[in-house]
Amino acid sequence: MGASHDNVIGLILAVSSSVFIGSSYIVKKLGLKKAADNGNRAATGGHSYLCEPWWWAGMITMIGGEIANFAAYAFAPALLVTPLGALSIIFSSVLAHFILKEKLHMFGVLGCVLCVVGSTTIVLHAPHERAISSVKEVWHLATEPGFIVYMFIVVVVVTVLIVRCVRNHGQGHMLVYIGICSLTGSMTVMSVKAVGIALKLTFEGSNQFIYFQTWFFTIVVVGCCLLQINYLNKALDAYNTAVVSPVYYVMFTSFTIIASIIMFKDWATQDASQIATELCGFVTILSGTFLLHKTKDMGTKPSEATVYSSPQLPKDTRTHETIQI
Template sequence: MCYQKNHCCMFFLKLLSIFVFLCFVILQTQLLGVLLAAASNFLISVSLSIQKCAHLRLACQTEPKPYYTSKLWWCGIILLGLGEVGNFTAYGFAPIALVAPLGCVSVIGTAVISVLFLKQTVRAADILGGTLAVAGTYLLVTFAPNVPQELTARRVQNNLVSWPFLVYVILEIITFCILLYFYKRKAVKHIMILLMMVALLASLTVIAVKAVASMITLSVKGKMQLTYPVFYIMLILMATSCVFQVKFLNQAMHLYEATAVVPINFMLFTTSAIVSGVIFYQEFQSAALLSVFMFLFGCLLSFLGVFVIARNKKEEHLQVPYIDCGRIPGI
């Protein structure tokens, strides 16, 4: 069993090493953004697993307390915040279509953590899925659009009032309200409803994060952008959407396994982020047809990889529970 775990970890580490090396060869100017996004998404996978562990421990208590009273849960939240800060920084060095798909690292990280700490056995599907996900992510990185990274406040203002973005926002608000109605009024807490609301909020977050990070970067370089009102509008949008993302994502983690939440969240988040980048920042406006096709093929491989990892992924019934709930008198 230990040999299988060590072999699995070494295999995934080799895949990540090859991926980082290829990124260095092909995208030296965007390497910092790639490395930041990869490291941050792995940290996010650790934080989600810690939060799930906290929920399980609280559920084993005779008198369960609210999850926000758990120090372990807050530790997971802090790690999640650090991971999101890393992702925020990465958007200042690379386009949305390049950073968003690197959430694949969180899926692979969750699979490794499940094997090492949650006592799950190594499956051939995990190795196959990890290989497909890394190969797909490599294609995404290789054929990502090469767009200018400097986004001025005036350009952000013009994009905010463009008709494609206005139509997109209206459709997104209508969809979100419908999902929220089923969630609140009908008490439907299906994993797809929760994570679709997270993805819709994430699309706005990605747009705001990219704008804020770029304007801060330009201001540090001497081109002051912080005096424009649009900077504070995007800052408020970023903070608000992040708070509600955490709320719905934490609800999903409370109700479902991390091995189910993380892959589905990755697929929905990546799709919404790429679509928002295409609509708001026109990232594929001058891309060649072959690059667009290979990028979409990379998306397909990544999604197939996370599907293979998550397919029939269930907790095993162990003789000894991996979380010690203590002995209950009389039982």
């Protein structure tokens, strides 16, 4: 990573974003748990959490983190900003351990460390971002055949997950909710990057809001964010926060980097050794997430290993054995 002024600003914004977002998971979960005692749970389609101040506090915190993250993309490349989301894993896991009493085993701590090590490896070997002078350039990149194919696949998979899988498998397979959030998130980041560039260029004196492409990307950002918020709420309500955070991070980061590679052709300027190092970073992150998931219930009592039940659901649908990814 270069020591340019823009990169420093992007780094500070990305770290601040991780702190805010990591905290928001905990605060929102407190609101969702309180809402479960007073009405239908979010995981079963209830919206009583909208009346909980704790949930709104978490929502405001997450919005603050997303704004910082949004700004970071305007100053630094996506392959630098996105992996720094690993810091939110550490922050949310530690807070979940002390505040929500969700046990984090020592091997879970090691898993978090591996996530950070892998992210650091990617950051140190990330390619330089291509210079873009107009939002029209981003539009041209987004309408090339390779990225159009990627967008088509994302839309088809997300549609199938929402229409066919959420109702039947959402309560037993976390990847249904997380998959929707992650795939949609990759499209969000590409659009956020476009809007961020448009804002930055506009502040520099070149108005980008006279082009319809800027408004199109803005609409995509809003729509994708609303979809992510809805299904992230369901995932947080149904599953352990210490597991949701890292799995969501790994999938979101992976799909985002894939989208960035296809759209901005980041690997075109790198040699084989640099690409191999970045792939090793991905493997390290995946290893840390796998370790965290497999050890999440070690050292807990049997009654503590289950997800809290709800009167609206049969008990046998909320046991540890049925919750798989």
